[in-house]
Amino acid sequence: MTEWIEWFQLDFMRQALLASFLAAVACGIIGTLVVVNRMVFLAGGIAHAAYGGVGLALFLRFPILPVVTSFSALCAFFLGIITFRKPHHTDALVSAIWSIGMAFGALLVSLTPGYQSDLMGYLFGSILTILPSDILIMLILDGVLIVWISLFYQEIVTVSYDPEYAQVVGIPATAIYYFILVLTSITVILLMRFVGLILVLAMLSIPSYLAEHYSGSLKVMMVLSSIFSFVFMALGLWVAYELNLPAGPVMIIISGISFSVVEAINYVCRHKKS
Amino acid sequence: MDNTGKAVVEFENVSFSYDGHEVLKDVNFRVPERDFLALLGPNGGGKTTLIKLCVGLLRPKKGVVRVFGVDPGKVRHRIGYVPQDINRNKEFPISVFDVVMTGRLAKKKGLRRSISEEDRRKVEEILEQMHLSSYRNRRIGELSGGQKQRVFIARALVGDPEILFMDEPTASVDPAFQTELYDLLRQLNERLTIIVVSHDMSVLSSYVKSIACVNGTVFYHGAQELTEEVVTKIYHCPVELIAHGVPHRVLKEHR
Numbered sequence: 001m002t003e004w005i006e007w008f009q010l011d012f013m014r015q016a017l018l019a020s021f022l023a024a025v026a027c028g029i030i031g032t033l034v035v036v037n038r039m040v041f042l043a044g045g046i047a048h049a050a051y052g053g054v055g056l057a058l059f060l061r062f063p064i065l066p067v068v069t070s071f072s073a074l075c076a077f078f079l080g081i082i083t084f085r086k087p088h089h090t091d092a093l094v095s096a097i098w099s100i101g102m103a104f105g106a107l108l109v110s111l112t113p114g115y116q117s118d119l120m121g122y123l124f125g126s127i128l129t130i131l132p133s134d135i136l137i138m139l140i141l142d143g144v145l146i147v148w149i150s151l152f153y154q155e156i157v158t159v160s161y162d163p164e165y166a167q168v169v170g171i172p173a174t175a176i177y178y179f180i181l182v183l184t185s186i187t188v189i190l191l192m193r194f195v196g197l198i199l200v201l202a203m204l205s206i207p208s209y210l211a212e213h214y215s216g217s218l219k220v221m222m223v224l225s226s227i228f229s230f231v232f233m234a235l236g237l238w239v240a241y242e243l244n245l246p247a248g249p250v251m252i253i254i255s256g257i258s259f260s261v262v263e264a265i266n267y268v269c270r271h272k273k274s
Numbered sequence: 275m276d277n278t279g280k281a282v283v284e285f286e287n288v289s290f291s292y293d294g295h296e297v298l299k300d301v302n303f304r305v306p307e308r309d310f311l312a313l314l315g316p317n318g319g320g321k322t323t324l325i326k327l328c329v330g331l332l333r334p335k336k337g338v339v340r341v342f343g344v345d346p347g348k349v350r351h352r353i354g355y356v357p358q359d360i361n362r363n364k365e366f367p368i369s370v371f372d373v374v375m376t377g378r379l380a381k382k383k384g385l386r387r388s389i390s391e392e393d394r395r396k397v398e399e400i401l402e403q404m405h406l407s408s409y410r411n412r413r414i415g416e417l418s419g420g421q422k423q424r425v426f427i428a429r430a431l432v433g434d435p436e437i438l439f440m441d442e443p444t445a446s447v448d449p450a451f452q453t454e455l456y457d458l459l460r461q462l463n464e465r466l467t468i469i470v471v472s473h474d475m476s477v478l479s480s481y482v483k484s485i486a487c488v489n490g491t492v493f494y495h496g497a498q499e500l501t502e503e504v505v506t507k508i509y510h511c512p513v514e515l516i517a518h519g520v521p522h523r524v525l526k527e528h529r
Binding site: 152154170216218 | 329330331347350351353355357362363365366367368369372373375376377379380386387388389411413429433
């Protein structure tokens with residue numbers, strides 16, 4: 001217990017915990033939409049293509065966050081258009097953008113002297129070096145997401161559940177779909193700073209996948225996945241600190257263990273019933 | 275062609291193709307007000323495409339589709355639609371009540387659609403009518419095929435439509451509810467026009483007022499043509515035979 005208190009008294013830990021909470025809110029909302037709309041692979045494409053934005057920012061010596069955010073929002077929009085036009089080739093097209101974005105980033109990084117050491121930070125995240133300005137950005141993102149969801153909840157539910165019927169009742173399904181994609185890309189960038197590019201997909205999908213099973217509505221699923229995300233992140237932080245391991249991978253391993261345990265319990269329950 | 279009364283659905287030289295493959299060609303027909311029309315025809319003949327053109331999900335490549343005299347997109351609030359695929363997104367966390375509620379959204383104007391007390395009352399009412407009240411808080415994925423079908427019919431009816439388009443509404447409904455559904459449709463037909471795609475002519479034939487054979491193009495057989503004698507003949511014969519006419523021709527040859 002005293003260890004916990006001692007741990008919590010560390011300034012950077014409090015900061016990281018606050019950041020985890022804010023990230024978990026965005027993760028719960030967007031993760032839910034990504035999972036129910038089956039866009040996890042698309043989100044993966046965006047996350048990796050975003051590395052192109054990292055390379056671009058480093059190469060041009062521009063501030064990273066704005067460049068990466070606009071770069072990936074652009075990728076998201078572009079992905080949205082092509083997956084709408086050619087739904088049967090979504091996987092091939094997403095893979096293309098995925099790898100082209102990464103290659104572009106890798107090339108630009110290699111052309112930029114002195115920045116190579118940062119690569120690991122982008123691949124695996126660095127929650128312990130989060131800045132107050134990052135906290136502010138996340139606060140704004142959470143605010144935008146919450147306002148957006150509460151204003152258009154009915155439309156978002158209808159489009160996510162049955163996009164065709166949404167069109168029949170006159171909801172601009174395509175516009176809402178693009179909105180979901182662009183907000184997903186922004187959230188992906190945010191989560192990348194914690195768990196890194198490689199692991200961001202797990203943070204978007206695992207908590208929401210677990211929550212889906214226990215939720216009667218999209219609202220409940222969003223709240224539940226936010227809670228799961230926060231628990232995984234906070235536990236991950238603590239374990240990483242205690243064992244002196246990188247926080248991002250530990251968070252994902254904890255999510256993974258919880259995922260396996262819940263799936264195993266569900267499996268046993270199903271087989272007992274039948 | 276039946277020209278009595280106002281036409282609520284009109285197709286004028288409509289053609290439609292998917293990726294260069296022509297599904298409908300030069301379709302011309304009019305559906306009079308308060309018709310009860312069955313769309314028959316082989317799979318791939320264009321029945322679903324026809325319905326999707328009517329509800330504004332698809333746009334004709336050539337020609338004009340009018341519902342209530344205007345583009346279907348302008349009269350969404352007067353249209354009810356039951357799609358064919360009811361098994362999409364089985365894991366989606368949404369209750370029966372919320373699925374039916376989405377049927378009220380066409381009534382809303384403006385950017386944001388908020389739910390009123392009246393909407394809730396309407397949903398409760400229709401759930402009662404479709405014997406779904408006890409399932410109102412269930413997740414949609416937990417329901418049986420027939421129950422789900424009823425939910426989607428409820429969703430189509432909850433917006434008080436003046437015309438109802440149904441794509442195989444009885445595909446997975448149990449026989450008892452099928453009869454009940456058609457009785458309900460007959461009752462609804464007193465005030466609204468119904469257009470239904472169905473393979474199940476044995477029950478349907480005693481309810482419909484007209485038939486359209488859809489196979490690349492459309493042949494409309496109106497009320498005068500569907501005499502009692504014809505209907506009795508249709509009653510026991512498989513759809514494919516009625517639609518093609520040979521060897522068991524009951525309808526007049528397509529001109």
